[in-house]
Amino acid sequence: MTDANQSARKSNPFQPISTAVLEELKAAVGETFLLTEDGMLSEHGPADTAQVSALMRICNSHRIPVTVRGAGSGLAGGALPVYGGLVISMKRFDKILKIDRKNFQVTVEPGVITEILQNTLREQGLFYPPDPASRGWSFIGGNVSTNAGGPKAVKYGVVKDHVLNLEVVLPSGEVIWTGSNTLKNSTGYNFTQLIVGSEGTLGVVTKIVLKLQPHPTQNLILLAPFRSAESACAAVAAIFEAGVTPSGLEFMERNAIDWAVRYVGETPVPINEEDEAHLLIEVDGFHLESLMADCETISRVLERFDTGEIFFADDETTKASLWKLRRNVAHAVKRNSVYKEEDTVVPRGELPALLRKVKDVGARYGFESVCYGHAGDGNLHVNILRGSLSEQTWNEEVPKGIREIFTFVKSVGGTISGEHGIGLVQRQYLDIVFTPTEMELMRSIKSVFDPNGILNPGKIV
């Protein structure tokens, strides 16, 4: 990331901010700014849509890059201001504006922490499912900008499936709404879905209308150990084929779960030496009997694979403890080694082949990897460990291996990011998944919204 960052700086086509423009910006939001090495970071950030609009108008007329920053928890460098300019912090957009229980909708500002939003809604029996691992600190606006996922996506869909309408400030300072507050809409082009996942390159999201549903009242968890990691991957598709749609279906390689157990310092279930991988399977709903029946169906499916003893959890403490393990895998890996995290996604039936490919490429390029992720929707996080690799191998050889993995992913109908986004760090691989025509279309769409190219320059397109 540092390298990409440095090379972007060298070729910066933008001018630094002049003192006169700085004064104009300060006047627009009526408060002090804090200058940083990267250009300028607003100390408190704008307070409302009108202030964002004023800032955008000034930056657009002076061709000053604008990078919108949520909680900074992104995994693709999307919030890094690689060309300097203005960084707009959204942290003051921290209000849940309206919980509309009657219509199962919430209107929220982008700077609300996802888990705070979820907990507030839950108190009223309402459910907003997308739950990225970062939900305890990431902003809902950042989740929208990357089209985030999380374990629940397998049953409930990703962020895009829950966004009904967005208020967006364009670089011109104009404010639009992208849709309507309805479950269906066949009125004109779908701007809502164009903005979701656009990583701050098309406009600044200032209000979000989300679809909600009744919060499930029951859930059960199974943890299944597998002698072979490939066999665990194969079991994933078989579970769906049996007619069950779990609310979580997570895959963890041996290292992932081992390191997580050590990092968390506890586990409700012994992890056996001989198991290569585990599946964590959750079902949820409103009728316990149906969920018990689903668990029986799942168990029958798993029996066809080489599993060890399946651990069943129906009490809150054990279930929380199992999810805590899964949610801490990324932290545990980070503790163990410098790493590159790849966010591969394939049709779920291709998971065994993807895992085989990752290990094969690793063997040839000399790197180790820890794989885990949302296997239910074919989203495998491939953490490539730096370990004791040389600078040269890490910076020159490993990217070649990643390119091989991504090329495979594309060849089986998958793509290079399932939920993290492209940002800065994955840009170099876009040629694998997009044709020149498709890239050109993206650049043209970008120009429609942002003709001067001031919004998050150096990202995606």
Place this chain on the structure above:
Amino acid sequence: MTDANQSARKSNPFQPISTAVLEELKAAVGETFLLTEDGMLSEHGPADTAQVSALMRICNSHRIPVTVRGAGSGLAGGALPVYGGLVISMKRFDKILKIDRKNFQVTVEPGVITEILQNTLREQGLFYPPDPASRGWSFIGGNVSTNAGGPKAVKYGVVKDHVLNLEVVLPSGEVIWTGSNTLKNSTGYNFTQLIVGSEGTLGVVTKIVLKLQPHPTQNLILLAPFRSAESACAAVAAIFEAGVTPSGLEFMERNAIDWAVRYVGETPVPINEEDEAHLLIEVDGFHLESLMADCETISRVLERFDTGEIFFADDETTKASLWKLRRNVAHAVKRNSVYKEEDTVVPRGELPALLRKVKDVGARYGFESVCYGHAGDGNLHVNILRGSLSEQTWNEEVPKGIREIFTFVKSVGGTISGEHGIGLVQRQYLDIVFTPTEMELMRSIKSVFDPNGILNPGKIV
């Protein structure tokens, strides 16, 4: 529609097709064309993506309008070639290319009839939920182009929620894929969702990859009569608030159900004089006990409203007979009177207010209306009856009333089409829902894909 059609013709900016170009077009698809008054209709239509690409390249270079036609079942005039030119029939794109049971996906050509696709999938236990009333004759490609809905949308979402990836021929003749065959995708801009619902104005869809799910094995139906139509509308939101998500929640005004009974010639349940409206409520799933519990919850909710005796259906014949009634309402209305069909959609809690508004506007402008539709997702079809209205009232006064209804719809967070599209007939009302900035953005997006404006000119933008 005829008026809008005629006025478009008068100001046709396109030249007629010359004999030389006609020869070029014939050579491209290697067969005869049938000339019509509207320009040209290919007798058999192109056979594959390469032929569509060849036709597009020729039309683009000669600035010939291209209107793509599926089954012609659209309700907004989207497939009418108002500026003449080439009509591309997609009827030869009639193949289900690949049913991928392992990944719960199907790849299908756009000319497959929706119900044929659904039945073929069902034989393998697979479920593609969107079921517009026209499913027995509409093409899946047309469903994609209008972002169609249907009764199941309330639980399973509309077409856009099921489209993973599209092959699209651009006016330049270039062929792109819009996404990946995966459940999650955070890789670049969401072209898939930009094409869905764009009514043939951005590109020609030639392959469709749809997400599937296990087919529910059980369902139950309730038919609830209400003394007051507004009360029926109010009950809709209450059912969801009780924590149940039905797989169908249909509203029918007295006239709608009366006419449908007469049209179909049978009914499994007597319709009482004093009931103003009915709700048809379906729940589906895999566990009968859960569905029985859901029906009990729904019944308890309905008791709080002024319902008559609730009719419960659990045998296939009665259930089919109830759905047959509902599905034939549109035909029955058509049989009774010339009408304009408006496709209003609001947050579902606003349904009682919308119904009140429709009746109030009707009283003031002197028209009668029959309302019915997918109340569960706030989608109310307002059929305005011509009856004995004069030409002048019908053409000049009624549109003012429609404008009032649409303005109300917009004011409560709704929009003017939930599932039919804008096409030709709703264009005149777009200023109610879009600001000039938003309209300009749509025009610019259109220009990115179709710089010469040859694709379905006169529609949406």
